[in-house]
Amino acid sequence: MSIWLVRAGSSGEYESKFLDDNRIYLTWKGFKKNVIKLKSPEALREALGTERPDAKDGAVINWASQIWAFGHKMKVGDWVALPSRKKASIHFGKIKGDYEFLPEGPNPYYHARSMDWFAQDIPRSNFDQDILYSFGAFMTICRISRNDAENRIKKMSKNDWKSTFTAPQTGVDALDAVEDSGNLDIERFAKDQIAKFLTARYSGHGMARLVEAILKSKGFMTYRSPEGPDKGVDLLAGPGALGFESPKICVQVKTGDTPVDRPTLDQLIGAMQNFGAESGLLVSWSGFKRSVDRELPSQFFRVRLWDQDALIEELLESYEKLDDEIKAELPFKRIWAIASSDS
Structure with a gap:
């Protein structure tokens, strides 16, 4: 069994289609030739x-190597890792069918190839750093x-997607995890x-403190619940000198290692009513299940969702405006890098 990294567009624009269609697609725009009928890598490059x-x-050589893998090297039963560009999670599936030309x-x-997406929205934070390096290879398709x-990934799938790897990783070994593309x-x-x-x-209740600091940097007055039962709310926030202006916000912060499901969203909406809040913010470090994502349109004017990436x-956007105590805990540095693309 091989595991293949497949990306659903540079900004995740094809992700929903991949999942909804139970397929992966080779999304080289305009390339309309049957890959199976191209009998050699040289013919594909031509x-x-x-x-x-x-x-x-x-x-051309780079593109051909990826397209050739999709058409000729992938096998039924191989696994596919699909990193999400919309959230800090990874979807896993098993290839069910041979290459199809449409x-x-x-x-x-x-x-296309048909898929069984057997595990969706697995938090990136569950994976060891060297595995994350491999998921960060700057290619659309690679093994x-x-x-x-x-x-290791197969063992994680049998262990509730928790890592079973304990050997220390050095920076050199982790960097070596990027496949032969040489790009990250x-x-x-x-x-x-x-x-x-x-x-x-910032594990546990400390994450609520971090979210509070971000809201304060945006001009909100806040109340943070003490540790322990929080009656469905970790933070209350309101703009203005005394926090009496609108919008009044209820905030829940979840730091567990599984994505949040619909009942947690319903709990927040109930807390908004109990506390007289107009808006809600649900923060989940491990992201959200698709049952929550489906509620986004109906809750657009009431609720915002922050997953790991959004937080x-x-x-980073608020960093310069954070209070000095929090900023001293965050040794961040702004850098610039050249954007890369493989197609």
């Missing part, structure tokens, strides 16, 4: 060169194999590093 005559040789499309859905990744999604890597740091420093983005 076809790609004809399609995109202005492309550099290195780019000439009617529509573009870019000309190439995940180094550092015994296949066996630096932004994703940075978020994973920040997430590990925040998990260690980190809010933290």
Whole structure:
């Protein structure tokens, strides 16, 4: 059994279709040739060169290696890891069918394999850092194999997606986990590093303190519930000098290692009514199940959801305005990097 990394677009634009259709697609826009009928990598490179005559040789070789893997190397029974670009989670599925050529499309859905998505929304924070490096390879399709990744991920699937790996990892070994692409999604890597740091420093009720600091930086007065039973609310927040202005917000912060389901959202909505709040903020470090995502349109004007990625983005955006005590606990540094793309 091999495990393949497959991405659903540079910004996750195809993710819902992959999951809803129980398929993975090869989403090279405009590439409308039956990959199975291209009998060699050289024939595939020639076809790609004809399609995109202005492309550099290195780019064509890179594209061809990924397309060839989708059509010829993937096997029924192999697993696929689909990192979400919408939340800090990873979906896992098993390939059920051979390569399909779909000439009617529509573009870019000309190439597909049927899937059984047996595990969705597994939090990224469940995985060891070297495995996260592999998930951060800056390619649309590649095999995940180094550092015994296949066996370790399979063991995690049998252990409620908790890591069973205890050997220490060095920076060199972890970096070596990136497949032969030689590229790494630096932004994703940075978020994973920040997430590990925040998990260690702000576990449990400490995460509510961090969310409170972000809200204060945005001009809210806050009340934070003491540790223990919180009657469905961890924070209350309101703008203005005394916190009496609108919107009045109820906040729940969940730091467990499983995604939050619909009942937790319902609990927050009930707390909003009990406390006379107009709006709600539900923060879940391990993300949300699709049952919660489906409620987003109906709750758009009342509730906001922050998963791990959203919380980190809010933290970085507010960093300069955080109070000195919190800022001293967060050794962050702004850097710039060149954006990369494989297609």
